[in-house]
Amino acid sequence: MLKFAGVLVAALTVLASVAASVGLGAGHAIEIDRPVLAAEEGLLLGNGDLSVSVYQTADAIIWRFGKGDVWDRRLDRGDDAKPPHISEIAHGIEVEGWKCGPYGGPVEATRGTKDPKRMREICQSAPPSYVKRPYPCPKPVGELALHFPADLPGMTVRQRLSIEEAKLWIECSWPSGVKIRLESFIPPKPNVLVVRWNVEHWNAATKMGLRPPVWFSLYRWADPPLAEFAARFFADCRHGAFIDMASPKVTPLAPPTTKQVGNLWGIEQTFPPDPTFPKGFSYWMVPFTSGVSVELVDMRAVGEARLHLMTNENAPSGEMAVAVATTGDAGGPAEPIQAIRGALGDKPAVAIARWEDENRKAAAEFWSRSKVSIADPLLENLWYETFHARRCVTAAGKVPPGLFLPSTVRDYSHWHADYHWNYNFEQPYWGDYAANHLDLGDAYFVALDFALRSGRKIAKDYYGCRGAFIQLSTYPILAEDDTLGAVPMGRMAYMTGWAMSHCWWRYRYTLDKQWLRSTGYPAIRDGALFYGDLMKKRADGLYHIFPSNSGEDGFTGNAKDYTDRAQVMQQARHCLQMAVLASEALDADADLRAAWRDRFEHAAGDDGRPPLVLSGLAKERYEANPPEFGLATPVNNYRPEAGKGPLPELGWYFGQYPISMLGVLHRGEFVVERDFPIFRRLASAWRRPNGLYWAMTVAGYGRAGAWTESLGVAAPLQEMMLQSWDGALRVFPSWPEKVDARFDDFRAEGAFLVSAAWSRGNVAALSIRSLRGAPCRVYSPWPKGFSVVDASGGKIAVANDAYGRPEFATQAGGFYHLISQ
Secondary structure, three states: OOHHHHHHHHHHHHHHHHHHOOOOOOOEEEEHHHOOOOOHHHHEEEEEOEEEEEEEEOOOEEEEEEEOHHHHHEOOOOOOOOOHHHHHHHHHHHHHOEEOOOOOOOEEOOOOOOOOOHHHOOOOOOOOOHHHOOOOEEEOOOEEEEEOOOOOOOOEEEEEEEEEEEEEEEEOOOOOEEEEEEEOOOOOOOOOEEEEEEEEHHHHHHHOOOOOOOOEEEEEEEOOOHHHHHHHHHHHHHHOOOHHHHHOHHHHHHHHOOEEEEEEEEEEEEEOOOEEEEEEEEEEEEEOOEEEEEEOOOOOOHOOEEEEEEOOOOEEEEEEEEEEEEEOOOOOHHHHHHHHHHHOOOHHHHHHHHHHHHHHHHHHHHOOOOEEEEEEEHHHHHHHHHHHHHHHHHHOOOOOOOEHHHOOOOOOOHHHHHHOOOOOOHHHHHHOOOOOOOHOOOOOOHHHHHHHHHHHHHHHHHHHHOHHHHHHHHEEOOOOOOOOOOOHHHHHHHHHHHHHHHHHHHHHHOOOOOHHHHHHHHHHHHHHHHHHHOOOOOOOOEEEEEOOOOOOOOEEEHHHHHHOOOHHHHHHHHHHHHHHHHHHHHOOOHHHEEOOOOEEOOOHHHHOOOOOOOOOHHHHHHHHHHHOOOOOOOOOOOOOOOOOOOOOOOOOOOHHHHHHHHHHOOOOOHHHHHHHHHHHHHHHHHHHOOOEOOOOOOHHOOOOOOEEEHHHHHHHHHHHHEEEEOOEEEEOOOOOOOOOOOOOOOOOOOOEEEEEEEOOOEEEEEEEEEEOOOOOOOOOOOOOOEEEEEEOEEOOOOEEEOOOEEEEHHHOOOOEEEOOO
């Protein structure tokens, strides 16, 4: 016992020394010494529901508000044809030989058709409600602007966003000696932005007759006519995405208005009734001020609602809170505003100080869940900046963003800023559970619930199947019918499996059967029911899927090209396997499980090839790896084997890089010496001033908003340090020899929290906390193997599993150190 206790102390000493060498515990900040001129690049604050992007113009500091549930939910399907039944598409492909491109254009029946009009309306890629309407889409909430004393020349701006404190400081200074210092934050509750200001040396400015020292505007502009927006968007970036949508049928929202709430003034934007909010939806922006006068500004001529917030010229400092409340809030928007007014009472400074303390504690708690230290500031900051952005815009139980961050969207958005289910929406969530942030990952299921509601109707009415079909494009709305009822885009069956992978991951990372029973399994069950009914047994004794199309392909006129397409078959098999495993874990649906297993075990091969026959570890790894990451190969050595070639140097599109990189990591094709420098170089090239990584170039798509899909960039970085997807831990499996690093409390499948250090090309320390008491399997990071001791220094027996991987028993809550032999 004494021997192992001494080894334990030595291991802890190594962890401490490596932490010191790479700066563990140091705060992280984004510091900018120049103006940031666009909301997409503005520094972010938020609580997962309300967020702001802070940027500047020549005359103002601007806080642009965003909130996940603020959507124009109008869905005008008046010009849409009836969505096609899968039997119509099967007939068209098999009998009439339909041929069309993936994004509309000419359509041909190579063997003739009795109804060319119906063929054309089916094969238009997406219906008019999608390609000829800009809504549904998220909407910017509005802005708060602090106006500079414009007649003071030579202003400089310094900005510092403290990530661990979730707070932003801005200092504006002039050669005359005048300084304006600003602090802002958004507490976890309520949904308010707090802004403090302090003006120094204002006497130098008053000599020029400048008064007051600072003043603010709170405003929401008029929703522009689409033709005007489309013309300006094309003029700015030569992208005509919205030009073809402009028609008399597309109308802007009603103009915003100023609104009196008791003795307060605010701004209200209303939205028409829809199935989600039958009485209509609205949001309020209400400023709470002390020592600041509120003046209404008559902006009816331009359809804008604006308040001027005028500070006392004799008061060099002050603070205010701006609340945003919506119909989607409990009792909202009136009830949250009343609660905030009650909390502020006659001592607003006390309430704001309490919110500040709650903000500090919430941020500290968030960042205590896991840590990363890398002797490469770019990559260490990538991790902190990415999860800071995720924390600002994503929270369990709240409506998550689609393609763009809410505080950065324009009046209309590319692709409706929808939930794109092939990977664009799912990718940002891939790193959340590994980073031990269940609160972020669980926001996914809010969006999935919307998709499942419409997906059950699509499965029943247009496929004749049970369960649910996950459509490529969905919104946070209660859709009354298929929102993308056309082909090929609207009948791609592989998204259903992709969407369910997240449910199984959540369970594997937590082993939480209660959650699986209430949330995860019902969704997986719906997916498996759909695939089970979609698959048809043929004379060869195998289950086939027809029609099926992969990617975003059009039709070729050849039926065999749409039989058992690889992407569809792989996702179907994976979903069926997840359903079998989940039902076994819950001892549920034994009869369904038998049918699912039969289809899984007797599914046809991909693209006409024979079914893949694997055994042993190769089979286990293949089945554990989600198909979106490709065919995993058994790599038992510590360092992956040479791959097929370097990762691509991407040009206009970075958004696909995270999924591509996860694929090569899982397949054992990532060669550290070759591919790690590419990853680092791309990270440097694509990083924006606020730490975000955009998916597409501004030159190609204009300033569309800050992309969410690129927030998945943290996932491959984490999997270079820790992988667990095949049932065993790999520690620093793909890490450069000369870059020291450490991570603390990464979560691994099997419900483990893992901490490890890498120094001088070796794993220097490794410890594991078991949350559920599952057996722990580890690919040894040391050539001669390892021993295990518990927290008290007691030796734990290590054996090998059926595939030769070291394994040891754990207890729930147990803490274990692995030590090189």
